[in-house]
Amino acid sequence: MNAAKPLLIFDSGIGGLSVLAPIRELLPTAPIVYVADSAGYPYGTKSPAEIEARVPALLGRLAERFDPELIVIACNTASTIALDGVRAALDLPIVGTVPAIKPAAALSQTRAIGVLGTEATVRQPYVDRLAAQFASDCTVVRHGSAELVDLAEAKLRGTPADRAAFARILDALYARPGGDRIDTIVLACTHFPLVEEELGRASSKPVRFVDGKEGIARRTAWLTRDHVWPESAPEGRAVFTGRTTDVEPYRTGLARFGLTRVETL
Ligand code: DGL
Numbered sequence: 001m002n003a004a005k006p007l008l009i010f011d012s013g014i015g016g017l018s019v020l021a022p023i024r025e026l027l028p029t030a031p032i033v034y035v036a037d038s039a040g041y042p043y044g045t046k047s048p049a050e051i052e053a054r055v056p057a058l059l060g061r062l063a064e065r066f067d068p069e070l071i072v073i074a075c076n077t078a079s080t081i082a083l084d085g086v087r088a089a090l091d092l093p094i095v096g097t098v099p100a101i102k103p104a105a106a107l108s109q110t111r112a113i114g115v116l117g118t119e120a121t122v123r124q125p126y127v128d129r130l131a132a133q134f135a136s137d138c139t140v141v142r143h144g145s146a147e148l149v150d151l152a153e154a155k156l157r158g159t160p161a162d163r164a165a166f167a168r169i170l171d172a173l174y175a176r177p178g179g180d181r182i183d184t185i186v187l188a189c190t191h192f193p194l195v196e197e198e199l200g201r202a203s204s205k206p207v208r209f210v211d212g213k214e215g216i217a218r219r220t221a222w223l224t225r226d227h228v229w230p231e232s233a234p235e236g237r238a239v240f241t242g243r244t245t246d247v248e249p250y251r252t253g254l255a256r257f258g259l260t261r262v263e264t265l
Contacts, residue, residue, distance in 0.1 A: 003230045006031035006237075007220065008068035010059065012043040013149070014156045014250065015191035016074030017257045019097070022217035023072070024258060027224070029233040033066045034259055038242030041153075043077040044118025044146050044189070051120065055082040056089040058241070063090055065265075069227055072220055073097060074190050077118045080126040093223045099127055099188035100212040105135035107208060112139045112181035114173050114207070117188030119144030127188075139178035145169045152191035155198075156253035166195070166202035174204070187211040237261045 007023065007030050009016045014036060023030070037043075040054055055078045059071060070093040073079045073086065079096035087094050099121065104113045113135060115122055122142035131140040148169050155161060173179055185207050187193050193211045200209065238259040240247045251262055 003228050004031060004234070005067060005069040005227075006033045007224075008033045008035060008062060008066055008071045009074050010035045010037070010062070010071060010078070011073075011075040011190055012037050012041045012077070013153055013191065014253070015149070015152065015189060015194065016072070017156070017254075018190050018193040018211070019072060019074035019213045019216050020257055022214050023220055026217050026221040027229060029229045029231065030224075031230065031234045032236045032259070033068065034236065034238045034254075034257075035062055036238065036240050038240040038246060040241065042118070042146055042149055043075065044120045044144065044149055046120060048081045048120070048124075051078060051081040052085055056085040059086050060089055063092065068092065070095065070220060070224055072216060074216070076121045076188050076190060080121050080124040095216055095219050095223065097190060097216060098212055099130060100186050100210045100215070101127070101130040101140065102134035103212075104184045104186045104210040105138050107210065108138060108184040110181045110183040111137055112141065112178050112183065114179065114182040114185040115140060115142045115188050116148070116169075116173060116185055116192060117142070117144055118149060119146060121188055139181065141173065141176045141179045141182060143169075143173040143176060145172070148195070149189060149191045151198075152194045155195055157249040158252065161195070161198045163198070163202050166198045167204065170199065170203050182207060184208045184210060233258070235261045237263065239263055239265055241265045
């Protein structure tokens with residue numbers, strides 16, 4: 001067993017940091033390689049065929065390069081579309097990200113749930129199956145927003161949040177059929193918990209936000225329960241697939257998540 005083998009946490013951008021935080025709490029000394037596929041960002045406006053072609057191939061290259069103990073696909077879009085392809089291509093544990101419809105259904109009093117994700121995620125049959133399985137007595141109202149993904153990226157770069165933009169996105173969800181009754185919103189994109197406070201402040205009515213990040217962290221800890229991690233945490237690495245110049249604005253934000261070594265692929 002090699003204690004230095006890292007956890008590889010993968011997203012199109014910085015959304016996976018919302019998943020990294022609870023993983024760090026459970027596995028404080030695990031070596032972390034955080035990969036943002038900035039060259040492929042955003043995923044939410046891509047076709048399933050593009051995601052299916054891109055993600056397994058890229059993760060294959062990343063697995064060869066970083067030899068991880070486990071990969072977390074900290075991205076709903078990639079998971080709902082390409083998880084099976086990644087698992088078929090790689091011989092190591094892969095944890096995916098599933099929209100938290102089940103816990104949301106358990107919490108909703110009004111039996112109306114919002115699913116806020118990327119345009120690609122909210123269209124997925126995978127979401128239909130989750131809704132049928134876990135929320136069959138609820139109205140499940142979906143809304144995809146690429147703008148909200150960009151707002152989360154901007155926040156990590158230190159750009160002040162525009163309250164009206166968050167309000168507009170929520171109002172578009174509430175305006176859909178059944179949306180007026182929503183009391184619980186699934187944050188079905190890993191970028192969105194990073195702007196949960198802004199969403200809460202901008203909402204025109206009280207709602208509860210639910211996401212799956214704690215469950216992903218528990219699953220990661222469980223799957224690596226026999227692994228012996230180093231005594232102290234090595235420097236966290238953030239790896240971007242895109243241009244070096246685009247990475248600079250993220251440095252301070254990444255450091256707040258313990259990722260002080262920043263590089264491009
Ligand atoms: N963070 C990703 C997700 O969970 C997608 C963001 C994007 O690239 O559109 O779906």
